[in-house]
Amino acid sequence: MLVPVVIDGVEVPEDGTPSVDHAGELLVRSAAGDQGAxxxxxxxxxxxxxxxxLRVLVDRSQSEEVLQEVFLEVWQSAGRFAxxxxxxxxxxxxxAHRRAVDRVRSAQASADRDVRAGFRDLDVAHDGVAEEVELRIEGKRVxxxxxxxxxxxxxxxTLAYYGGYSQSEIAALVGAPLGTIKTRMRDGLSRLRTEMGVTS
Structure with missing residues (x-):
């Protein structure tokens, strides 16, 4: 007898059969106005x-704000989920990832405006600002x-690097064989390296 794996409180069978998309079901019900769902x-x-x-923004208070924005958007746009x-x-x-990246871009635009207006002492802050700008530009490229x-x-x-799931958890969540997930991740990372100009 197969024992179900439990991921985030959701039972997922080990036999490789497609898992039930509980989040998807709740989204569909939310789109119909079901507040309980x-x-x-x-x-x-x-x-x-x-x-x-939090991994994208680091700042906890900003992350809490973005979390609320994300779920407000989810509630308002649940009908667009296919x-x-x-x-x-x-x-x-x-x-969530798009909202977090947007917040980083917004913060950078604000910082750029401050620099152009002369609100910052560039002689003191130059190294730190330059490093932060470089990191944010790199994040945007990624x-x-x-x-x-x-x-x-x-x-x-996305599930692996932003969601924190293991390859076997991803396989169970999307209902695909583990080997397929490994291939998708390997091919995806290879394409990312090519896009980013990484040769090693």
Whole structure:
């Protein structure tokens, strides 16, 4: 008898059969105005979404703000979720990552305006600002490269690097064999290296 694996409170069978997309079901119900379903969705995914945002922004208070923005967007746009195009969990994580990157870009634009207006002492802050700008530009390039990947590769990498899932957990979540997930991630990382001009 197969014993189900439990991921984030959701039972996933070990026999490789496609898992039920609980987040997707809750999204569909939320789109119909079911506030109880949305509350369950928030309880189920908010810790994972917050962790993703925090890894991008580092600042906890900003991450909490973005978390609320993400779930407000999820509530307002749940009707745009297409169950036949992917898992609800990865759809929400994608929104969260985009919102976090947007916040970084907004902060950078504000910093640039401050510098142009002469509000900062560039002699003192130059090294730190230059390093921060370089990191943010690099992060933007990575986000653009990830967005250009095929959906299956992007989903696997998003769940792994932004969602914190292992390869076996991803296989269970998306209902694909572990070998397929490994291939998607390997091919996706190879394409990212090419896009970023990494030769080694």
């Amino acid at each position: 949305f509350a369950r969705l928030y309880d189920m995914l908010s810790p994972r979404v917050f962790g993703l945002i 169950p036949n195009k992917g898992q609800g969990r990865s759809w929400i994580l994608t929104i 986000a653009q490269a990830v967005a250009a990947l095929p959906e299956s590769q992007r989903e696997a990498l």
